[in-house]
């Protein structure tokens with residue numbers, strides 16, 4: 112790897128990965144780098160392929176039900192990124208000149224409810240390596256930069272992974288869920 116040697120490591124890494132929203136991290140387990148960056152229109156096809164590659168279980172959890180129209184979903188995630196208060200972050204795995212999407216989080220601000228809502232997924236082979244938490248942190252940082260004060264999400268009561276991730280990220284159960292789903296929220300502060 113090359114880069115100006117007098118810059119701090121994080122700054123050098125950001126130079127090597129333009130568009131990254133946080134300093135890229137090395138994934139020692141998989142011998143590659145992970146870059147978290149904002150999605151753009153050119154990502155629709157790769158995002159659709161990523162959604163299709165999720166296991167049925169992960170995909171159903173991500174969308175809280177079955178979705179067949181994955182190209183449409185991917186296009187919506189990216190198209191809405193043009194609106195103020197909406198964005199999609201992608202975790203991209205870079206290894207030997209190849210780039211693959213291995214995670215995504217979509218965020219949308221609800222002006223009436225005065226909070227942002229999110230959904231997230233990590234590719235099955237990369238789960239439980241800390242990526243979910245990293246993407247949540249990057250998403251929260253972006254939401255704070257947008258001036259948002261609260262973030263909320265809903266997940267199935269049976270989704271232990273998401274409930275565990277949300278708890279670790281500092282979310283609390285608002286009690287607004289029902290017998291099937293849990294509503295989680297967090298106040299954002301700098």
Ligand SMILES: CC(C)(COP(=O)(O)OP(=O)(O)OC[C@H]1O[C@@H](n2cnc3c(N)ncnc32)[C@H](O)[C@@H]1OP(=O)(O)O)[C@@H](O)C(=O)NCCC(=O)NCCS
Nearest residue numbers: 169172230231232233238239240241242243244272275276
């Ligand atoms: C939920 C999800 C995004 C978590 O991503 P991840 O990269 O595996 O999460 P992390 O590795 O950052 O884990 C952070 C914490 O979440 C919790 N967690 C993650 N997976 C868990 C599991 N299978 N069971 C219980 N807790 C779990 C743990 O507290 C973990 O911290 P720890 O590893 O120190 O114990 C991932 O499991 C996923 O994509 N699931 C399918 C889609 C989905 O359910 N999306 C949520 C609905 S929007």
